[in-house]
Amino acid sequence: MLQLISVLLENKPGALMRVTGLLSARGYNIESLTVARTMDPELSRMSIVVDVEPNQRSQVIKQMNKLINVLQASDLSEGPAVRREMALVRVRSTMQNRTAILKEAEIFGARAVDSSVEGFALEATGDPEKLDEFIDVMRSYGEIEVTRSGLVVVSLDNKKLRLAPPVPKEVEAPLI
Amino acid sequence: MPSNLMSGAQVVLECLQREKVEVIFGYPGGVTLPLYDAIFDGPIKHVLVRHEQNAAFAAQGYARTTGKVGVCCATSGPGATNLVTGLVDAMMDSIPIVAITGQVTSKLIGSDAFQEADTFGITRSGTKHNFLVKNLAELPRAIHEAFHIASTGRPGPVLVDITKDCFTANGHYTPVSSIHLPGYRVYTDGHAGQMRRAAQAMLDAHRPLVYAGGGIIHSGASDELRKLVETIDAPAVTTLMALGALPANHPNFISMPGMHGSYAANMAMTETDLLIALGSRFDDRVTGRLSAFAPHAKVIHVDIDPAEVGKIRVPDVPIVGDVKKVLQKILEELGALADQKEKNAPARAQWWGQVKEWQRLHPLAPVFSNDEIKPQHLMAEIDRLSGGEAIVCSDVGQHQMWAAQLIKFNHPRLWINSGGLGSMGFGLPSALGAQFARPDKLVFAICGDGGFQMSIPELATIANQQLPVKIIVMNNGYLGMVRQWQELFYNNRLSQVQLDTFPEPEKLAGAYGFKGRTVERPSQLRKALEDAVNEPGPYLLNVKVSPFENVYPMVPAGGAVNEMVLGAPQPVEVA
Numbered sequence: 242m243l244q245l246i247s248v249l250l251e252n253k254p255g256a257l258m259r260v261t262g263l264l265s266a267r268g269y270n271i272e273s274l275t276v277a278r279t280m281d282p283e284l285s286r287m288s289i290v291v292d293v294e295p296n297q298r299s300q301v302i303k304q305m306n307k308l309i310n311v312l313q314a315s316d317l318s319e320g321p322a323v324r325r326e327m328a329l330v331r332v333r334s335t336m337q338n339r340t341a342i343l344k345e346a347e348i349f350g351a352r353a354v355d356s357s358v359e360g361f362a363l364e365a366t367g368d369p370e371k372l373d374e375f376i377d378v379m380r381s382y383g384e385i386e387v388t389r390s391g392l393v394v395v396s397l398d399n400k401k402l403r404l405a406p407p408v409p410k411e412v413e414a415p416l417i
Numbered sequence: 418m419p420s421n422l423m424s425g426a427q428v429v430l431e432c433l434q435r436e437k438v439e440v441i442f443g444y445p446g447g448v449t450l451p452l453y454d455a456i457f458d459g460p461i462k463h464v465l466v467r468h469e470q471n472a473a474f475a476a477q478g479y480a481r482t483t484g485k486v487g488v489c490c491a492t493s494g495p496g497a498t499n500l501v502t503g504l505v506d507a508m509m510d511s512i513p514i515v516a517i518t519g520q521v522t523s524k525l526i527g528s529d530a531f532q533e534a535d536t537f538g539i540t541r542s543g544t545k546h547n548f549l550v551k552n553l554a555e556l557p558r559a560i561h562e563a564f565h566i567a568s569t570g571r572p573g574p575v576l577v578d579i580t581k582d583c584f585t586a587n588g589h590y591t592p593v594s595s596i597h598l599p600g601y602r603v604y605t606d607g608h609a610g611q612m613r614r615a616a617q618a619m620l621d622a623h624r625p626l627v628y629a630g631g632g633i634i635h636s637g638a639s640d641e642l643r644k645l646v647e648t649i650d651a652p653a654v655t656t657l658m659a660l661g662a663l664p665a666n667h668p669n670f671i672s673m674p675g676m677h678g679s680y681a682a683n684m685a686m687t688e689t690d691l692l693i694a695l696g697s698r699f700d701d702r703v704t705g706r707l708s709a710f711a712p713h714a715k716v717i718h719v720d721i722d723p724a725e726v727g728k729i730r731v732p733d734v735p736i737v738g739d740v741k742k743v744l745q746k747i748l749e750e751l752g753a754l755a756d757q758k759e760k761n762a763p764a765r766a767q768w769w770g771q772v773k774e775w776q777r778l779h780p781l782a783p784v785f786s787n788d789e790i791k792p793q794h795l796m797a798e799i800d801r802l803s804g805g806e807a808i809v810c811s812d813v814g815q816h817q818m819w820a821a822q823l824i825k826f827n828h829p830r831l832w833i834n835s836g837g838l839g840s841m842g843f844g845l846p847s848a849l850g851a852q853f854a855r856p857d858k859l860v861f862a863i864c865g866d867g868g869f870q871m872s873i874p875e876l877a878t879i880a881n882q883q884l885p886v887k888i889i890v891m892n893n894g895y896l897g898m899v900r901q902w903q904e905l906f907y908n909n910r911l912s913q914v915q916l917d918t919f920p921e922p923e924k925l926a927g928a929y930g931f932k933g934r935t936v937e938r939p940s941q942l943r944k945a946l947e948d949a950v951n952e953p954g955p956y957l958l959n960v961k962v963s964p965f966e967n968v969y970p971m972v973p974a975g976g977a978v979n980e981m982v983l984g985a986p987q988p989v990e991v992a
Contacts, residue, residue: 251600254549255547259541262541299727303723303724307722308600309600403602404599404600404602405599407596409594410561410593
């Protein structure tokens with residue numbers, strides 16, 4: 242089973258590498274990863290889907306929380322959270338099946354973001370299983386091309402963010 | 418604060434001075450030229466080593482001996498990559514060092530410039546944290562943060578990679594009045610409820626055992642450890658990293674546990690009903706086969722690193738905190754429960770009787786021969802000269818295990834060795850750093866003939882700095898530990914382990930301007946060691962020992978610790 246990890250981290254060069262490095266060092270393959278700035282531009286939020294052995298999951302979270310640049314890493318595999326992914330799908334259509342494609346898209350709550358004589362570009366959002374189905378259905382209409390965003394997740398728990406306070410630093414000038 | 422215009426290089430040294438750095442172990446190069454130009458003015462002592470790896474090891478020797486942050490320095494590219502082993506070594510043993518490396522000019526980064534390497538990327542996993550600094554404005558904060566991170570919480574190595582244009586830029590030293598790292602949470606105090614439970618468990622136990630690790634030394638908790646073992650009168654084992662945390666002559670001290678630990682230590686680990694793990698991390702060399710490790714025990718685990726608690730063994734009483742503070746609190750709790758002290762007295766007496774019996778059955782005793790010097794004989798003689806007071810810096814291998822078994826340490830920070838990473842070549846450069854830190858102390862570098870030859874270049878540094886290190890090479894003509902495993906587990910097919918060439922020590926030491934000799938006869942060993950110690954300068958003593966001696970007891974890899982192999986069958990002759 243895949244583990245879903247949400248990480249709040251400093252928006253600094255190398256911070257992403259520290260998090261992914263923890264996973265690659267253990268030979269874990271990342272299924273999907275998204276990262277973007279939060280409301281505070283100095284912070285980023287990552288959502289990672291990764292195949293971690295079940296008995297190593299809490300260790301991985303603890304190791305992530307040890308990283309200096311990480312403010313909070315949490316396991317959202319279970320527990321209340323909203324999980325969403327977006328897919329952009331280009332589908333080649335014939336003149337005959339154009340309407341059918343649009344109807345089908347509507348059923349999945351997808352919308353057309355581009356239309357040309359060759360076909361459509363469709364945007365769909367949902368949980369990954371729904372997107373799988375949507376992609377399967379679109380494939381039946383013709384050649385398709387898909388880009389998926391990877392899972393983004395927001396926890397519905399109010400988990401308290403514990404941060405380290407500033408530490409006074411005594412650095413006296415050297416005696417000359 | 419008034420600050421004059423300075424170069425980035427001068428700012429680096431200003432920061433180091435403010436961090437009270439006494440010495441930098443380093444090696445210059447192209448992009449660190451501006452830094453070395455500032456070092457030329459002499460605000461901080463610099464020791465020129467002969468290889469960057471040894472700069473990191475020497476900084477570790479300094480840090481391990483003093484508890485202060487050790488500093489090493491290397492140039493970009495090969496200089497930085499040569500540091501890596503020393504950084505990872507410090508990471509594994511939680512040693513506070515700060516490495517300053519030069520990086521190519523920021524505009525050239527990524528262009529495959531001369532001596533360019535992705536130091537920031539390469540050292541990411543081998544450091545507690547690292548920095549790439551391209552702007553002078555960020556420099557003071559990065560360096561002060563590096564020292565803060567290296568020396569607090571679970572200590573470790575931190576690297577600051579600084580571009581050449583940052584060294585040459587002109588600007589100001591901006592004082593840093595506080596360190597704010599919101600993601601760097603260090604929990605020192607321990608959970609009050611768990612500490613109370615721990616104290617109660619210690620009183621309830623029938624067969625308690627203290628399992629103290631390197632955290633005791635890092636935390637400076639030796640006094641608290643001693644008070645604890647005396648208060649609850651528990652036997653105590655100290656890991657390879659913690660020898661000296663409890664004085665070796667303390668009646669509660671058993672010895673080291675694990676793969677080459679004593680029979681008594683490993684049996685006690687197996688039979689205890691309360692394992693009190695203090696700043697130790699259940700290393701595989703300690704636990705052996707995990708399913709058979711301390712099978713009857715409740716576990717109390719105190720560690721400052723939350724990721725260590727439950728990593729290998731899920732404790733019954735987890736305590737995240739600084740082991741010194743936690744022990745102080747637990748001692749208070751025990752004081753309040755003093756009326757329960759005698760409640761399991763008969764069971765405790767029986768436990769101590771059992772432990773003493775194990776000690777009597779298979780003590781860690783040296784082996785002697787009239788025909789050849791046994792390695793154990795050598796360690797016993799060094800122990801006699803040390804009297805529990807000398808600093809002993811060991812390399813990695815059989816000699817390290819014999820030294821750990823047979824040399825006694827009455828204080829922390831006397832036994833310096835590469836435990837977690839097991840880096841050959843560690844002995845000589847770490848002794849260099851240790852002697853530099855403690856010029857008043859007798860410092861032995863005990864090396865095998867393999868590890869010694871990995872670090873031979875540092876003889877120049879030792880000679881040049883006039884450091885009176887006593888270099889004792891335990892020369893068995895083999896990579897002994899690998900040979901031992903080939904003998905025991907690979908049908909004695911000795912593949913690439915014979916070191917049949919070794920430089921003549923008189924000539925080798927003589928070439929560097931100090932004395933050296935070989936000793937082969939058991940009857941001459943004591944005098945030879947005394948001569949080495951009495952020599953005012955450095956000394957190289959090549960001790961030819963019996964080549965086929967194996968380290969026992971031994972827990973075979975994957976074995977249970979109570980299934981030790983206690984002794985050797987007859988040594989196998991090899992043509």
